[in-house]
Amino acid sequence: MPTSTIPVPASGTQLLDQLWACQNARGYIRDEDVEACAAALGISEIEIEGVISFYHFFHRRPAGRFTIYLNNSIVSEFKGFERVKAAFESATGAVWNGTDPSGLFGLYPTACIGLSDQEPAALINFQPFTNLNSLKVKGIVAQLKNGVPAESLADEIPDHIRYVPDGDKAIFFRPYHPGSAVVKLPAYSPGQVIDLIRQVRLTGRGGAFFPTGLKWESCARQTNPVKYIVCNADEGEPGTFKDRVLMKTAPGLMIEGMIAAGYAVGAQQGIIYLRAEYTWLKPKLDKTIQQFRNLGYLGEDIAGIKGFQFDVRIQLGAGAYVCGEETALLNSLEGKRGEPRTKWFYPTEKGFLDCPTVVNNVETFCAAARALELGAEKILQTGAPDAPGTKVLSVSGDCRLPGIYEVEWGMPLGKLLDLCQADDPHFVQISGPSGICVPAAQRDRLIAPSDLSCGGAVMVFNADRDILRILTNFNDFFKHESCGVCTPCRAGNFILQRKLEKIEKGLAYEDDFKELIAWGNIMKKTSRCGLGRTAPNTLIAALEQFPAYFAAKAGNKGDGLNKNFDLEQAETAYDQFAP
């Protein structure tokens, strides 16, 4: 059986794997482990601590033999997060964000785990448990206590593919046969592959929509003989689960896209950066990689192309939304804190280990593979005039048919809401918290790069859902997930939170709303990476799109007194000393 042709990576870059090994051995990382890692790399322990404390899933204290991560995204919150949390607390005896006295269970919140179509959902020892309710939680915990392993209790995850375009127009969710893209490669020169990608006008499907052909070409131009292809499978934007389904239904498609990219730019190695939340998908990916090696699609002289050598490995993340940003991802791949890099160099110039690197999203690689398989003409027959092809959307929230929708670019929002059987929709969140919100009444808005350029998540909320609660949930998320390096994102999200609290307490005036928009715009202008630059998007959009809602929350300015101040409340802390 052919084995990996990838040389053993330098030990420094494997720090995440070493920390995972320590964590998995005992459920947490001990002082001895930190010492050993630091000694092995010849660096200070504080650097190891810096890495550990950056990632949500690494623990420095015992986190339970069964570690439960309950998703606290907004969809989960609306579907019963609090009840499920209470059920876990009472069934396990664990305190929130800690363990039970015996150390059997650990119970922690976590950001979106890519199961928004089946919330509330949790990971227990990184196995998925979905559609949770009090009763189900009781049953699961009882079984775990009886020694049943989490793996055998985990839910089978349905794909919920609800819609593909009619008339053989589906690009992603059509029958797939391993190798159907790779076998086309010998007919192309590397340059011609890039031409094809440009011809179908493929853009980055992680949500930034950077022209893929341009990226590949820029990497191909580099003279460094060592280059890398990195697949960004760190889909952390709350409400997004399209890559989960793409990887689960046709993992080979993604790998074929990576092989094509490797051929086009002259790279020898591919790395799939898989978010730890999708650990349960890893066995399937491992199997597919091995299958591809067996078929001769990975390894040497791929598809009979003399001298074309390419292989793929998987790097597991450890829980950090910001690692979906490509330069943060590269730092994480190198075993560092997942802080985005400055734009001093592009990854295609100096990426992984300072070598030219192409980083693309799962869906982008899948689309590239399909372009090879189906040809440009076929792709150009679908979609909108300015954007050929289809887009995979993950729809969740208040609708009867949450799941995956492969839509042609240019579909009106109203049609999507009808398709998913949205229930009295009011507030539609496009592209997750970092995207924008749209009143559901704007049915004619188009899902297209020219209008709503959706990265993949569509969350539908009905009129009963409090907008402020949605915004508060998003703000909490960004405040927690900011890498902390730049001022506007680290402090800005914290400051916005204080203002939101003020609105919640009924202490806000019209001026406060204006300030929120102004402050949000400062963050957008000055933040270091996309996280801070997009974090205030929804807040600003909501204030602009739902003026009546906020007007009802504003107090009167009065006569210069009582500005945002509640004397009685300010006295309560002291009043407990009353004899």
Add this chain to the structure above:
Amino acid sequence: MANTITIKIDGREIPTEPGRNLVTVAAENGIFIPSLCFYPHIEPPLGTCRVCTCRINGHFGPACMEKTREGLEVEVNTPDLTDTRKALVEMIFAEGNHFCPACEKSGDCDLQHMGYEMGMSKLRFPHLFKDRLIDFNPKRMVIEHNRCVKCRRCVEEVLTSDGRRVFSFCNRGNETVVGIDYDAEAVLSEEQAVAAMHLCPTGAILVKGKSLARPFGDRRFDMESSKIAAPGQPEEKEAQPAGELERKTIATISLAGCFGCHMSMLDIDLGFLDLIELVDFNKSPLNDIKEFTKICDVGLIEGGCCSSENVEVLREFRKKCKLLVAVGECSIWGGLPAMRNMIPLEECLEEAYLNSMSSEEGEFTVPYHEDLPKILDKVYACSDIVKIDYFIPGCPPTATHIWKAVRNLLWNEQYSVLYSEFKYD
């Protein structure tokens, strides 16, 4: 020079060589671009503080991350950009717990300096008052996390002789801190430790037994602006007496303050005799008038609000004064009394009345009586309670600063506030 290019800053054409740092080139040409984390010799630059944000070829971006190249066009001093940069400095003040009057680095602090240069008197953002540690564990150093601005200089630059880092970012989001490695710190030489203390732009890194403090007037940012005056900026103005001056009424009060600002008001010495020819003092500790007898033109407020009585008095001032001026740091944002804002009131009172060295078990209680004002959960800025019209920073503000401001408000006399008069300590 063979290789000369031309870049444009605020419309001005500047010849330079390609590939140089924009902040440096701007400074050489008399254009001040504020920055905190920028250190010319660190490449790539850190790009953490964002205080140097400019508009570069139409896009917002930090000047420190920009290399000179043909066709580079930069906007620096537009009203929008000036305000944006000021907002970033305000954000840093709001996020940390920066009590300038109690800080060893005061007067030599880069952050404070940025505040001075930008004329920051009151923050637009709420102070966050996040509880932070002061770490006394290292062998030589004390790490004052309240003052850290996370610029990353120490992370990059402070290394042991065998090349290990002493500092590293830890945690993330709003919990991000610069962690120190005790073992690595312990092997630093005294010189290396002191160098680290001086590397820190604020007073977050201190070395035990070494003082940073220097006398007032001798410190880097006491007397003169390092900013190169932009062309067209007003020169210092001489007082322009407006002829016959109408008699006006002033009220003053000290809330949660130390009366230091009132002492400062008296510091114009003999000038005070001229002043009382022109103004009547109504309710004020200066004349001990306890009740308002008329509507006053200006109310000067010293101190923030730490009790229900402060709130009541302040509200009365708002009603009885046409203009309210917050005088001094405490009045503007809480100041030194707000050092308790990071700690729950309950803990503060128990520490003061029940668990202190001099208290005996069972003998003492926390005073609580209907005749006593109630202590608030935290110290509030005056502008949290009522509308404040003007803010005069300083601890205390200098007498000249106070009276220049008041004379301007009362009679519209024009003055310039000097760099040496505009201080936070």
